[in-house]
Amino acid sequence: MPVFLSTRDADFEDQFTALLGAKREDSPDVDHIVAEIIADVRARGDAALLDYTAKFDRMVLSADQLAFTAEEIDALVAQVSDEERAALEVAAARIRAYHERQMPEDQRWVDDSGAELGWRWTPVSAAGLYVPGGLASYPSSVLMNAIPAKVAGVGRLAITVPTPDGIANPLVLLAARLAGVDEIYRIGGAQAVAALAYGTETVRPVDKITGPGNAFVAAAKRRVFGKVGIDMIAGPSEILVIADKDNDADWIALDLLSQAEHDESAQSILITDSEAFASDVVAAVEKRLETLERRAIAGASWRDFGAVVLVEDMDQAAALSDRIAPEHLELCVADPDALSEKITHAGAIFLGAWTPEAIGDYVGGPNHVLPTARSARFSSGLSVMDFVKRTTLAKMTPAALRAIGPSAEVLAKSESLEAHGLSVTARLQKLND
Amino acid sequence: MPVFLSTRDADFEDQFTALLGAKREDSPDVDHIVAEIIADVRARGDAALLDYTAKFDRMVLSADQLAFTAEEIDALVAQVSDEERAALEVAAARIRAYHERQMPEDQRWVDDSGAELGWRWTPVSAAGLYVPGGLASYPSSVLMNAIPAKVAGVGRLAITVPTPDGIANPLVLLAARLAGVDEIYRIGGAQAVAALAYGTETVRPVDKITGPGNAFVAAAKRRVFGKVGIDMIAGPSEILVIADKDNDADWIALDLLSQAEHDESAQSILITDSEAFASDVVAAVEKRLETLERRAIAGASWRDFGAVVLVEDMDQAAALSDRIAPEHLELCVADPDALSEKITHAGAIFLGAWTPEAIGDYVGGPNHVLPTARSARFSSGLSVMDFVKRTTLAKMTPAALRAIGPSAEVLAKSESLEAHGLSVTARLQKLND
Numbered sequence: 001m002p003v004f005l006s007t008r009d010a011d012f013e014d015q016f017t018a019l020l021g022a023k024r025e026d027s028p029d030v031d032h033i034v035a036e037i038i039a040d041v042r043a044r045g046d047a048a049l050l051d052y053t054a055k056f057d058r059m060v061l062s063a064d065q066l067a068f069t070a071e072e073i074d075a076l077v078a079q080v081s082d083e084e085r086a087a088l089e090v091a092a093a094r095i096r097a098y099h100e101r102q103m104p105e106d107q108r109w110v111d112d113s114g115a116e117l118g119w120r121w122t123p124v125s126a127a128g129l130y131v132p133g134g135l136a137s138y139p140s141s142v143l144m145n146a147i148p149a150k151v152a153g154v155g156r157l158a159i160t161v162p163t164p165d166g167i168a169n170p171l172v173l174l175a176a177r178l179a180g181v182d183e184i185y186r187i188g189g190a191q192a193v194a195a196l197a198y199g200t201e202t203v204r205p206v207d208k209i210t211g212p213g214n215a216f217v218a219a220a221k222r223r224v225f226g227k228v229g230i231d232m233i234a235g236p237s238e239i240l241v242i243a244d245k246d247n248d249a250d251w252i253a254l255d256l257l258s259q260a261e262h263d264e265s266a267q268s269i270l271i272t273d274s275e276a277f278a279s280d281v282v283a284a285v286e287k288r289l290e291t292l293e294r295r296a297i298a299g300a301s302w303r304d305f306g307a308v309v310l311v312e313d314m315d316q317a318a319a320l321s322d323r324i325a326p327e328h329l330e331l332c333v334a335d336p337d338a339l340s341e342k343i344t345h346a347g348a349i350f351l352g353a354w355t356p357e358a359i360g361d362y363v364g365g366p367n368h369v370l371p372t373a374r375s376a377r378f379s380s381g382l383s384v385m386d387f388v389k390r391t392t393l394a395k396m397t398p399a400a401l402r403a404i405g406p407s408a409e410v411l412a413k414s415e416s417l418e419a420h421g422l423s424v425t426a427r428l429q430k431l432n433d
Numbered sequence: 434m435p436v437f438l439s440t441r442d443a444d445f446e447d448q449f450t451a452l453l454g455a456k457r458e459d460s461p462d463v464d465h466i467v468a469e470i471i472a473d474v475r476a477r478g479d480a481a482l483l484d485y486t487a488k489f490d491r492m493v494l495s496a497d498q499l500a501f502t503a504e505e506i507d508a509l510v511a512q513v514s515d516e517e518r519a520a521l522e523v524a525a526a527r528i529r530a531y532h533e534r535q536m537p538e539d540q541r542w543v544d545d546s547g548a549e550l551g552w553r554w555t556p557v558s559a560a561g562l563y564v565p566g567g568l569a570s571y572p573s574s575v576l577m578n579a580i581p582a583k584v585a586g587v588g589r590l591a592i593t594v595p596t597p598d599g600i601a602n603p604l605v606l607l608a609a610r611l612a613g614v615d616e617i618y619r620i621g622g623a624q625a626v627a628a629l630a631y632g633t634e635t636v637r638p639v640d641k642i643t644g645p646g647n648a649f650v651a652a653a654k655r656r657v658f659g660k661v662g663i664d665m666i667a668g669p670s671e672i673l674v675i676a677d678k679d680n681d682a683d684w685i686a687l688d689l690l691s692q693a694e695h696d697e698s699a700q701s702i703l704i705t706d707s708e709a710f711a712s713d714v715v716a717a718v719e720k721r722l723e724t725l726e727r728r729a730i731a732g733a734s735w736r737d738f739g740a741v742v743l744v745e746d747m748d749q750a751a752a753l754s755d756r757i758a759p760e761h762l763e764l765c766v767a768d769p770d771a772l773s774e775k776i777t778h779a780g781a782i783f784l785g786a787w788t789p790e791a792i793g794d795y796v797g798g799p800n801h802v803l804p805t806a807r808s809a810r811f812s813s814g815l816s817v818m819d820f821v822k823r824t825t826l827a828k829m830t831p832a833a834l835r836a837i838g839p840s841a842e843v844l845a846k847s848e849s850l851e852a853h854g855l856s857v858t859a860r861l862q863k864l865n866d
Contacts, residue, residue, distance in 0.1 A: 083843055084843055084844075084847050086840070086843075087839075087840040087841075087843035087844050087847075088844065090837060090840040091840060091844060094544075094837070097544065098550060101540060101542075104537075107534060109534075111527075111530065111798070115797070115798070116784070117531060117797070117798050117799065119799070122777045122778070124810065124811050125777065125778075125810065138848050139844070139847070139848070140844055140848065171847055207810040207811045208811045226666070226806070226808070228811060229808070229810075229811030229812055233659070248859070248863070250859055251856065251859050251860060254852055254855050254856035254859055255856050257852040257855075257856075258850065258852040258853040258855075258856050260852070261850060261851070261852045261853070262850070288852070288855075292851055292852055293849065293851045294849070294850075294851060294852070298852065336828070337828075340826070343824075344555045344558065345555070345558075345822075345824075346824050347824065347825070348824065348825040348826075348827070349824055349825070349826050349827075350827055350828075351549070351826060351827065351828035352828055352829070353860075354828075354829045354830060354831055354833075354834050354860060355827055355828055355829040355834075356856040356857055356860065357856070358841055358845060358850075358852075358853035358854070358856045358857055359827065359829060359834070359837070359838070359841055359857065360825075360827055361841070361845075361850075361853060362840065362841040362844045362845065362853075363837045363838075363840045363841045363844070364548070364550070364827040364829075364837075365544070365548070365550050365827065366550065366552070366825035366826075366827055367825065370825075371822075373659070375659070375662070376822065376824070377557065377558065377640040377662075377822075378557050378640045378641045378661060378662030378822060379662055379822055380822045380823040380824075381823065381825060383823065385818070389778075389804075389809065389810075389811060389812055389813045390813040390814065390816065391776070391778075391779050391780065391781065391782055391809070391813075392780070392781040392782070392793075392799035392800065392803075392814060393773070393781075393782050393784060393799070394781070394782075394783055394784065394788055394792065394793055394797040394798065394799055395769070395770075395783075395784035395785055395787075395788055396785070396787045396788040396792060396797075397787060398787055400787075401787050401788075401792070404523060404527065404792070404796045404797075405792070405796075406520075407519070407520040407523040407524060407795065407796050408520075408791055408792055408794070408795040408796045410516055410517055410519075410520035411517075411520050411521065411524060411572070411573055411795045411796070412791060412794075412795065414517050414520075414572065414604055415571050415572070415573065416726065416727070417691065417694060417695070417727070417791075417794075418694070418725055418726040418727060419687055419690040419691040419693070419694045419721070419725055419727070419731065419791075420691040420694070420791035420794060420795075421791070422687050422691075422721075423684065423687035423688050423690075423691050423789040423790070423791045424789055424791055424792065426681070426683055426684050426687055427684060427786075427787060427789065430681070
């Protein structure tokens with residue numbers, strides 16, 4: 001049974017604070033192992049990659065087998081059913097259409113002083129996407145990471161995906177092809193991250209690495225950060241559903257379970273203003289858990305981290321939601337737009353009962369890589385913005401320098417940076433000659 | 434003497450690679466000390482802050498003295514000369530005007546399926562700005578960090594600034610006031626970062642921490658990342674000047690020195706297509722170094738990390754610039770706009786000889802917090818975007834769900850996420866009832 005809280009309880013504040021602070025994940029300390037692997041890949045390149053792949057993925061490869069050939073991709077992609085291919089194409093098209101609107105615009109203007117100012121956006125030249133192998137090898141994640149990169153204009157996009165015992169997921173390869181990925185390597189773990197960051201004889205280095213992974217991959221991304229850019233290190237997934245009594249309890253139960261089935265550390269929370277509806281949802285969850293394929297995982301998540309919070313009204317619900325700052329937020333109420341206006345911190349909002357969160361995982365269009373663990377207070381989901389960077393521009397005229405240069409001279413002097421001031425003074429003197 | 438390279442040299446590629454790879458900074462490993470300080474502040478709150486302030490800043494305070502009072506700020510601000518106040522006001526107004534154009538726009542649209550999609554930007558609720566004490570206590574940096582936060586709409590903006598032996602910089606306090614900072618604490622070091630991230634009895638926690646600092650501050654920011662957002666950890670400053678022979682060698686020398694005077698680890702590079710001009714600049718640098726106030730620092734930087742690169746034409750210059758990915762790039766050539774079009778990776782570009790980099794440090798308008806150490810390949814300078822976050826929005830109609838829901842069902846099944854699929858199926862069944 002999940003924890004049950006009510007804002008009417010005298011100790012609600014303590015209970016809610018405990019819920020917010022609950023630690024859901026133990027990160028094993030693999031940092032020293034990862035440091036060794038990275039150093040080894042930097043020192044020995046392909047040879048190190050081949051050794052680790054033999055050891056961890058039980059595959060003896062030669063260097064020219066590190067990358068999938070076009071023929072190998074063709075053969076695997078041909079295994080995908082027409083139905084699955086069509087579904088991936090719908091998803092890719094919708095994700096692309098959404099992200100194309102995110103491309104930021106250059107600006108350039110002349111201000112009162114005559115100075116020309118502005119900025120310009122350019123894509124990252126090369127990006128690498130880590131794709132997990134095995135159970136968490138999600139083709140949808142390939143689309144969600146690769147399409148924004150390609151929309152941004154990334155010139156070279158490489159994927160690394162481990163293929164333990166030689167087993168590759170055809171859907172992952174098709175997703176990569178649909179997204180326009182340029183290179184696919186059958187490597188994984190910290191060694192794949194090291195190869196993307198530093199390069200080997202076969203793998204050319206990239207400038208930015210994104211994508212989910214296990215503790216080794218996360219530790220490797222932290223270590224190479226600075227040498228290359230990385231996306232956020234994601235924690236276990238979360239959903240908050242705010243629902244009034246006029247909902248189908250089974251729909252809400254399934255929405256809660258679709259987060260819970262990801263991971264035993266996932267968290268599903270229901271906030272409602274109806275005690276009867278809360279009971280109905282809890283019962284519906286229990287019923288679904290009897291037959292759900294992943295009932296062991298979903299059941300553990302719901303039991304250990306699930307929560308139901310009873311509120312007096314939806315204003316209370318919005319205030320609590322902002323304290324949770326959920327990764328996914330469903331607003332299953334009569335006027336979801338009005339309620340959403342009261343929400344400040346959330347990775348993604350799903351408006352109304354016809355918008356299950358799972359739509360957002362696949363075909364809605366918005367990205368499903370979203371800030372976890374309350375980081376929606378200060379960060380955003382993956383987007384085109386993660387694959388572009390801004391160069392600011394400034395161009396003075398003699399008149400502009402005459403107008404604003406003296407202020408720079410004063411401030412340089414006050415900061416005891418004489419050469420800063422002199423670089424302006426020398427130019428102003430020329431104007432006065 | 435700085436290193437001198439020519440693209441005509443047989444070993445140019447090796448020399449240039451060595452220049453790019455040169456390590457300019459030794460980061461002392463203070464991580465275990467910082468971990469202790471953070472744990473102590475979390476455990477003991479204000480009491481820990483007061484102890485560290487007594488120890489490191491030689492100031493015995495009580496908790497109610499941790500924050501500057503309005504009267505204390507008034508008294509300090511009154512010490513600022515009219516000339517300095519006016520210069521700060523010019524800088525603040527120009528920085529504000531530039532950053533106001535960066536505010537991103539919300540979007541909302543209905544697509545072919547009838548689904549309503551979009552996103553919304555909201556400000557970070559509370560931000561903290563670390564301001565160093567002593568020599569590196571720059572009022573210009575207060576403006577550059579605080580104004581974007583306030584333009585973004587950050588509700589509560591706190592500054593921490595150590596005041597060793599009780600000495601505060603009146604210009605820093607005035608800059609904070611001009612920028613609209615809400616709270617100013619006389620604390621510094623890892624303990625200040627810990628207080629901003631976790632809060633104490635006196636210091637309320639924030640969601641994002643920005644600003645420069647020493648090795649302790651940098652290590653503390655790395656440690657609290659995740660609990661709060663942080664900006665990039667800046668390395669030593671750099672400038673690349675691309676100049677043709679039609680320049681005043683003394684201007685260019687001063688521009689190179691205005692980076693070199695920051696720090697012995699700073700790096701100043703000149704790329705030119707004229708050997709004679711290169712010699713003139715080197716001579717002009719030597720001459721200025723005879724009298725420059727900070728000649729010890731600037732001289733060491735120029736000697737150890739300065740470089741002059743002779744190229745055959747400006748296309749070569751642009752290509753080398755992209756490999757350097759400089760923090761600051763000056764284009765002192767006849768047509769700087771045309772040359773800038775050939776540049777992809779740079780934090781800030783200063784167009785033409787009338788635009789010394791120092792203008793950008795103070796009054797140009799663009800931010801002076803910029804990506805160092807080649808990170809302009811994948812990241813941008815500080816901006817309003819660092820203080821806002823995006824919430825994506827999706828709203829299905831029954832018709833939209835009927836159109837795209839089946840693709841989600843197929844993909845959920847292919848990823849073995851049954852509840853994901855069922856959450857769509859249950860709704861589609863209702864439509865078919």
